[in-house]
Amino acid sequence: xxxxxxxxxxxxxxxxxxxxxxxxxxxxxxxxxxxxxxxxxxxxxxxxxxxxxxxxxxxxxxxxxxxxxxxxxxxxxxxxxxxxxxxxxxxxxxxxxxxxxxxxxxxxxxxxxxxxxxxxxxxxxxxxxxxxxxxxxxxxxxxxxxxxxxxxxxxxxxxxxxxxxxxxxxxxxxxxxxxxxxxxxxxxxxxxxxxxxxxxxxxxxxxxxxxxxxxxxxxxxxxxxxxxxxxxxxxxxxxxxxxxxxxxxxxxxxxxxxxxxxxxxxxxxxxxxxxxxxxxxxxxxxxxxxxxxxxxxxxxxxxxxxxxxxxxxxxxxxxxxxxxxxxxxxxxxxxxxxxxxxxxxxxxxxxxxxxxxxxxxxxxxxxxxxxxxxxxxxxxxxxxxxxxxxxxxxxxxxxx
Amino acid sequence: xxxxxxxxxxxxxxxxxxxxxxxxxxxxxxxxxxxxxxxxxxxxxxxxxxxxxxxxxxxxxxxxxxxxxxxxxxxxxxxxxxxxxxxxxxxxxxxxxxxxxxxxxxxxxxxxxxxxxxxxxxxxxxxxxxxxxxxxxxxxxxxxxxxxxxxxxxxxxxxxxxxxxxxxxxxxxxxxxxxxxxxxxxxxxxxxxxxxxxxxxxxxxxxxxxxxxxxxxxxx
Ligand SMILES: Nc1ncnc2c1ncn2[C@@H]1O[C@H](COP(=O)(O)OP(=O)(O)OP(=O)(O)O)[C@@H](O)[C@H]1O
Ligand SMILES: [Mg+2]
Numbered sequence: 001x002x003x004x005x006x007x008x009x010x011x012x013x014x015x016x017x018x019x020x021x022x023x024x025x026x027x028x029x030x031x032x033x034x035x036x037x038x039x040x041x042x043x044x045x046x047x048x049x050x051x052x053x054x055x056x057x058x059x060x061x062x063x064x065x066x067x068x069x070x071x072x073x074x075x076x077x078x079x080x081x082x083x084x085x086x087x088x089x090x091x092x093x094x095x096x097x098x099x100x101x102x103x104x105x106x107x108x109x110x111x112x113x114x115x116x117x118x119x120x121x122x123x124x125x126x127x128x129x130x131x132x133x134x135x136x137x138x139x140x141x142x143x144x145x146x147x148x149x150x151x152x153x154x155x156x157x158x159x160x161x162x163x164x165x166x167x168x169x170x171x172x173x174x175x176x177x178x179x180x181x182x183x184x185x186x187x188x189x190x191x192x193x194x195x196x197x198x199x200x201x202x203x204x205x206x207x208x209x210x211x212x213x214x215x216x217x218x219x220x221x222x223x224x225x226x227x228x229x230x231x232x233x234x235x236x237x238x239x240x241x242x243x244x245x246x247x248x249x250x251x252x253x254x255x256x257x258x259x260x261x262x263x264x265x266x267x268x269x270x271x272x273x274x275x276x277x278x279x280x281x282x283x284x285x286x287x288x289x290x291x292x293x294x295x296x297x298x299x300x301x302x303x304x305x306x307x308x309x310x311x312x313x314x315x316x317x318x319x320x321x322x323x324x325x326x327x328x329x330x331x332x333x334x335x336x337x338x339x340x341x342x343x344x345x346x347x348x349x350x351x352x353x354x355x356x357x358x359x360x361x362x363x364x365x366x367x368x369x370x371x372x373x374x375x376x377x378x379x380x381x382x383x384x385x386x387x388x389x390x391x392x393x394x395x396x397x398x399x400x
Numbered sequence: 401x402x403x404x405x406x407x408x409x410x411x412x413x414x415x416x417x418x419x420x421x422x423x424x425x426x427x428x429x430x431x432x433x434x435x436x437x438x439x440x441x442x443x444x445x446x447x448x449x450x451x452x453x454x455x456x457x458x459x460x461x462x463x464x465x466x467x468x469x470x471x472x473x474x475x476x477x478x479x480x481x482x483x484x485x486x487x488x489x490x491x492x493x494x495x496x497x498x499x500x501x502x503x504x505x506x507x508x509x510x511x512x513x514x515x516x517x518x519x520x521x522x523x524x525x526x527x528x529x530x531x532x533x534x535x536x537x538x539x540x541x542x543x544x545x546x547x548x549x550x551x552x553x554x555x556x557x558x559x560x561x562x563x564x565x566x567x568x569x570x571x572x573x574x575x576x577x578x579x580x581x582x583x584x585x586x587x588x589x590x591x592x593x594x595x596x597x598x599x600x601x602x603x604x605x606x607x608x609x610x611x612x613x614x615x616x617x618x619x620x
Binding site for chain 1: 529540
């Protein structure tokens with residue numbers, strides 16, 4: 001394999017075009033100076049001229065064989081992801097988000113259907129073709145997956161080393177990438193000594209090392225605190241804008257989608273519940289799954305609860321019903337637990353939530369758990385008139 | 401102060417050198433053969449990236465049968481092989497053959513466990529960046545498992561020091577042999593005590609050096 005084969009044909013002119021300002025531009029200039037040549041000649045190169053970084057799923061299905069039998073993780077997924085966009089994948093735990101994302105670089109092989117990256121059928125690639133494809137697709141992970149035995153520099157350099165890039169060029173590029181992610185001074189440090197946010201920055205630098213056209217992010221900010229999340233998101237947005245890299249990201253944080261995604265797909269039990277521009281999907285959710293998810297995410301559920309919450313009442317097991325009570329502050333209505341208990345006629349447990357007092361009005365949401373066997377009155381009747389116990393009550397799911 | 405040894409000092413140095421040679425050479429062989437065996441066991445395991453249950457079982461059972469045989473039995477059973485390789489069935493070199501053959505599977509199993517514990521997420525990250533299989537072994541499996549491998553190698557060396565005491569049975573000499581010949585058969589307590597002291601110091605230093613290196617690897 002030739003030294004420069006991993007270089008994306010057509011990227012250099014693109015990079016030059018994008019090179020206007022900021023750190024990313026500095027990186028671009030540095031990369032521009034390196035002796036990169038276009039060497040790929042096959043159909044991929046032709047497809048690249050049209051659009052770099054498109055992904056297309058066609059009737060994709062994935063069935064896992066496990067000891068417990070077959071698990072259908074994805075069914076009939078057809079989807080187009082445009083070059084240069086930021087595309088969000090959301091859905092409940094186990095909906096198939098990771099499975100879908102991982103078919104793009106063939107970490108997971110589909111059981112049926114096809115995945116096309118820039119017009120090339122991913123399943124048809126041989127080992128060399130697959131390696132070349134993976135060099136055009138960067139990936140970052142929830143738990144960073146940095147090599148603990150290698151320094152920050154060596155981690156970022158590894159994709160280039162295995163691509164047989166000359167050392168001088170590796171040095172130049174890694175240095176620039178570490179500058180880009182703001183870790184130039186940490187090059188000789190081992191990942192064990194970095195904070196979560198810094199680790200993910202190294203992850204981003206590593207993912208960008210081979211000049212990918214697509215960046216896959218599987219819950220890349222889930223393990224980070226809000227501040228680190230913000231800085232990683234800003235970095236991703238920069239990368240997307242300035243390097244025109246397609247970003248496909250999975251997240252449990254609605255705010256992340258809100259903030260940076262152009263389009264979003266909602267998966268539910270392995271199928272597409274809905275897909276579209278973020279403002280449309282969020283503004284007017286069409287599917288129950290989306291509504292439940294929005295509600296869930298709005299409540300910013302604690303991780304443990306989110307993991308155990310199910311959409312349908314479990315059969316033959318004791319369970320609790322989770323209700324979301326909203327208070328807008330209107331009419332001086334505040335949570336009164338004695339009245340709530342009387343109205344629902346069962347024991348009520350507060351599990352999450354809080355109120356803000358704004359100019360004397362209680363405003364906020366509470367999550368309450370009630371015994372699943374209890375016969376509840378019609379919830380709509382409890383939000384109006386004299387007997388109102390909240391401004392809105394929604395059933396958001398069940399826990400065993 | 402003068403102190404009269406019951407046997408010439410040179411006997412001790414000679415025994416020490418013999419033990420050192422036996423343990424050093426069989427340890428080195430166990431290391432360089434054991435690691436590839438461990439890698440092979442690891443990548444051929446079901447779910448590994450060269451999954452091959454038959455090869456895995458075949459290598460696994462060879463490893464197990466050597467591990468099941470007590471060293472002293474192995475040493476006798478291997479005499480024909482030893483003679484074939486070294487041309488003799490007595491002496492230091494004749495002991496090195498059974499010592500290496502017993503230490504290699506022992507070490508390979510320990511190294512295999514360390515390799516198995518490498519986070520699959522790291523392997524996945526390497527695949528995603530375009531590493532080929534051999535590159536994953538070289539850049540992910542081996543360096544990430546190194547602390548465990550070194551820890552296991554330390555245990556192997558200590559076990560070798562103890563097995564090498566039995567090598568006297570094939571006339572290989574060494575510290576253990578000295579203790580048995582003088583200390584046990586001729587009731588020379590002095591030799592016994594000195595040999596035990598030397599062995600304690602030797603084992604302790606090997607263990608301490610191994611632990612130190614592992615700690616250094618883990619804390620960087
Ligand atoms: N290797 C596997 N073997 C068997 N079943 C699997 C495997 N990987 C995933 N699954 C199953 O496939 C379904 C989808 O899993 P997937 O990891 O894609 O979900 P997810 O949406 O990413 O969930 P999460 O938000 O928890 O990460 C789940 O039911 C899961 O149990
Ligand atoms: Mg997942």
